[in-house]
Amino acid sequence: MLDELGIKAFWFIYTSVFEGTVEKLELFRYFRSTAFGDVDDFYHAFFRMVEERLGTLYVKLREEFDPATYLPNSPFYTWSDRWFRFLRDHVLGQEYFPIIEDMIDASKFDREKAAQILWLRGEQVRDLADQGHVIGLHSHTHPTTMGKLPYDEQLKEYRSNADYIFRLTGKTARVVSHPCNSYNADTLELLARLGIELGFRADVGQVRTRGPLEYRREDHANLLRLIQEC
Numbered sequence: 001m002l003d004e005l006g007i008k009a010f011w012f013i014y015t016s017v018f019e020g021t022v023e024k025l026e027l028f029r030y031f032r033s034t035a036f037g038d039v040d041d042f043y044h045a046f047f048r049m050v051e052e053r054l055g056t057l058y059v060k061l062r063e064e065f066d067p068a069t070y071l072p073n074s075p076f077y078t079w080s081d082r083w084f085r086f087l088r089d090h091v092l093g094q095e096y097f098p099i100i101e102d103m104i105d106a107s108k109f110d111r112e113k114a115a116q117i118l119w120l121r122g123e124q125v126r127d128l129a130d131q132g133h134v135i136g137l138h139s140h141t142h143p144t145t146m147g148k149l150p151y152d153e154q155l156k157e158y159r160s161n162a163d164y165i166f167r168l169t170g171k172t173a174r175v176v177s178h179p180c181n182s183y184n185a186d187t188l189e190l191l192a193r194l195g196i197e198l199g200f201r202a203d204v205g206q207v208r209t210r211g212p213l214e215y216r217r218e219d220h221a222n223l224l225r226l227i228q229e230c
């Protein structure tokens, strides 16, 4: 479709998948959007699992949770979208993975089959670059809270990512989009050191003094909804 319309695009690529790693975040996203009637069915099952594990802590967190102040720059997120992301990114940490693994085990979802269709292959990335599309950084393993990692770990994430993209495409990446919109001053500093000239956030929030690595970005799902509303 892009070819038909004569459009060249940014493609922000995390690269651990080219080493044969199945990144769970993406696999889980695919699971929750295909193995349930709709996303609310998934949320219902997930919240029940988390409540079982956390008990009274879950009830307390839920009472205190204020959806208006969590991810306020993503206006299209529903209450459940926000509660899900809050639990995943700020409460469960590593406990998130076994919960979803248990849900997958209890379903008919085929991990292997899904992994085969989820990611671009190396030669496809090279083709895109050859055709004039812009391949950019998105970290190596796609951490959800990059901005909380120590400097060295962040540097490792982005350096591996940049090296991999260079090996795949023969071109040095000059652009980045921040995974899950997470970054801090260290991230911006090390990205500049790696020669990155342009970067995108994952939302449309205003940044007080925005640098070249913090451009606002509207999510494609929101754009589609806006178009349909017109």
Ligand SMILES: [Zn+2]
Binding pocket: 138, 142, 179, 180
């Ligand atoms: Zn991402």
